[in-house]
Amino acid sequence: MIHADDKTITLELALSVAHTRGFPIRHLRVIEHELRRDEAFNSLLADIKRGIETSGLVIVSGNAGTGKTMAGTWFGVWYSKYRMRAMYWTVSGLMSDQKSWFGKQGDKGEEPFAIAKSCALLVIDQLKAEAGTMYDNNELAEIIDQRYQDMRPTIVLTNVAKPKLPEVLPYHIVDRTRDGGALIELQGKSLRGVA
Numbered sequence: 001m002i003h004a005d006d007k008t009i010t011l012e013l014a015l016s017v018a019h020t021r022g023f024p025i026r027h028l029r030v031i032e033h034e035l036r037r038d039e040a041f042n043s044l045l046a047d048i049k050r051g052i053e054t055s056g057l058v059i060v061s062g063n064a065g066t067g068k069t070m071a072g073t074w075f076g077v078w079y080s081k082y083r084m085r086a087m088y089w090t091v092s093g094l095m096s097d098q099k100s101w102f103g104k105q106g107d108k109g110e111e112p113f114a115i116a117k118s119c120a121l122l123v124i125d126q127l128k129a130e131a132g133t134m135y136d137n138n139e140l141a142e143i144i145d146q147r148y149q150d151m152r153p154t155i156v157l158t159n160v161a162k163p164k165l166p167e168v169l170p171y172h173i174v175d176r177t178r179d180g181g182a183l184i185e186l187q188g189k190s191l192r193g194v195a
């Protein structure tokens with residue numbers, strides 16, 4: 001059902017998911033206008049696709065500028081094309097949305113954590129190793145766990161190197177990438193400014 005070679009994503013569709021679903025507009029514009037479908041990017045899409053087709057957890061680890069957010073955004077738009085709800089948050093963005101939801105009075109709308117647990121595809125960006133983020137990462141682990149139980153795919157994007165991942169996420173979570181998902185390590189230099 002997923003065509004990682006899908007070239008029919010329009011700017012209109014891309015922008016429509018930006019506001020409602022959190023995907024970064026900067027990346028959506030590139031998807032429409034000047035997405036580079038080189039071998040590295042196509043194989044990244046194919047690897048992620050394999051992982052999410054089995055409803056698994058996909059962790060993509062790579063240096064800044066290696067195309068992680070671009071790939072995550074591509075899948076978000078792709079899901080939306082088939083009218084499936086895909087959501088994008090950075091870890092810190094999700095935590096602060098949840099916090100402000102908690103503090104709201106009256107009609108609070110949907111709880112961010114509940115959306116993150118139930119949407120068809122969750123893309124979580126900027127998982128970090130810095131001290132003080134461990135609490136957030138534990139909250140995130142709970143969301144990932146729930147999605148795993150419910151067989152909903154999750155894409156986690158991080159600049160934390162593979163050997164250090166268990167310092168950032170509980171080991172059993174990282175290990176779940178082996179159960180149908182994928183743990184993808186990107187090599188290579190920053191793509192920023194190359195296009």
Ligand SMILES: Nc1ncnc2c1ncn2[C@@H]1O[C@H](COP(=O)(O)OP(=O)(O)O)[C@@H](O)[C@H]1O
Nearest residue numbers: 035036041064065066067068069070191192195
């Ligand atoms: N396939 C691609 N086609 C065109 N530009 C790309 C592609 N992948 C990445 N880029 C560009 O390279 C830069 C870095 O990509 P990004 O996804 O933000 O990297 P990361 O999230 O790994 O830091 C961005 O400016 C983005 O626009």
Ligand SMILES: [Mg+2]
Nearest residue numbers: 068069070125
């Ligand atoms: Mg990024």
